[in-house]
Amino acid sequence: MLEILNHxxxxxxxxSHLNHIFTDAHDEMMTDSAFNRATETVEFLRLQxxxxxxxxxxxxxxxSGLGGLAQTVNEGMREEWAYKDVPNxxxxxxx
Numbered sequence: 001m002l003e004i005l006n007h008x009x010x011x012x013x014x015x016s017h018l019n020h021i022f023t024d025a026h027d028e029m030m031t032d033s034a035f036n037r038a039t040e041t042v043e044f045l046r047l048q049x050x051x052x053x054x055x056x057x058x059x060x061x062x063x064s065g066l067g068g069l070a071q072t073v074n075e076g077m078r079e080e081w082a083y084k085d086v087p088n089x090x091x092x093x094x095x
Contacts, residue, residue, distance in 0.1 A: 040088060041089065
């Protein structure tokens, strides 16, 4: 009987632990998760685009040294923003 109670207590502890893990994971996903930050960034950029570019199939993010790549895209088919103006984009630390 004592062994059954020990197993039951162990099982209860495991279930409680899993519940705690899933609750924490859910709370993290619903707050400032990477998915939420990415969604915020996409929505910001979509609102900045002209109607004909509002649903792009491809986006190119050019950092230092790759600005010339943007010049290869057809005029009128590109938009540019400074990193500092885009929510959740990292800023250079000067290195």
